[in-house]
Amino acid sequence: MTKPLFITFEGPEGAGKTSVLKALISELKPILGxxxxxxxxxxxNPISEAIRAILQPEDDNGMDERTEALLYTAARRQHLVExxxxxxxxxxxxxxxxxxDSSLAYQGGGRGLGIDNIWQINQFAIDGLLPDLTIYFDVPPELGLSRVKANRQGKIDRLDKEDLAFHQKVRETYLELQHQSSDRIKTIDATQPLDKVVDDARELLLELLKTRKG
Structure with missing residues (x-):
């Protein structure tokens, strides 16, 4: 059996990671099937999608910050299991x-709950499972938020609407995590044109895929 690989895309709002993933799927599908x-x-999955709907309404629903962190963790566990x-x-x-890493950045950093606290509750959920590679798409919050307002298809949710200071803390935490786990987390400059960001992500993915049969 070929070696399994777990890869994650991370980034603040408007970093373009979802667009990059969509662009790369058509290239990776013929290779991986x-x-x-x-x-x-x-x-x-249905349970995690139901939690997503609670977590990401368009307007503030009065959710407590710790409740938010715990719900993201619960959704993560079900996602892992299913x-x-x-x-x-x-x-x-x-x-x-x-x-x-999203929970560490958004709830640990952005919400000010502390990286260590968020890490502890997530350890129960992930049971030690970390990605083989995390690609972090870095963009200053001012640019990312302007992209969200200009290009976001569908709703702009309550996280998008947080103030600039919140999003600055999110980015700062991501950069701290990358510094602490530089072997796993690789940074791509997401201020570049989309095709260049896709090229950089493709290079990282193809390099890792070479190890699958090694």
């Missing part, structure tokens, strides 16, 4: 749009 599984957090872990057990390549 049914071995390629793409998914997202929170979501990917999607990620079975796929990895079957030797597949899983690419997830967001994972635990």
């Amino acid at each position: 049914d071995d390629l599984i793409t998914t997202r957090e929170p979501g990917g 999607i990620v872990l079975p796929a990895l057990k079957a030797g597949k390549v899983v690419i997830s749009d967001r994972y635990v």
Whole structure:
């Protein structure tokens, strides 16, 4: 059986990671076929999608910050059990749009709950499972938020509407996480044109895919 791989895409609002993933799927599918599984957090299954709807309404719903952190963690656990872990057990390549680093950045940093606190509650959910590669798409919050307002298809949710200071803390935390885990988390300059960002992400993915049969 080929080596399973778990890859995550991370970034602040407007970084373009979802657009990059969509662009790369058409290239990776002929290479990997049914071995390629793409998914997202929170979501990917009925329970996690239901939690997503609670977490990401258009307007503030009065949710407590710790409740928010716990709900993201619960959605993550169900996502792992239903999607990620079975796929990895079957030797597949899983690419997830967001994972635990999002909670560390948004709730730990942005909400000010503390990286260590968020890490502790997530350890119960992920049971030590970290990605083989995390691609972090870095963009200053001013640019990212302007992209969201100009290009976001559908609703702009309550996280998008947080003030600039919140989004600055999110980015600062992502950069801190990358510094602490530079072997796993690789940064791409997401201020570049989309085709260049796609090229950079493709290079990282293809390099990792070479290890699958090694």
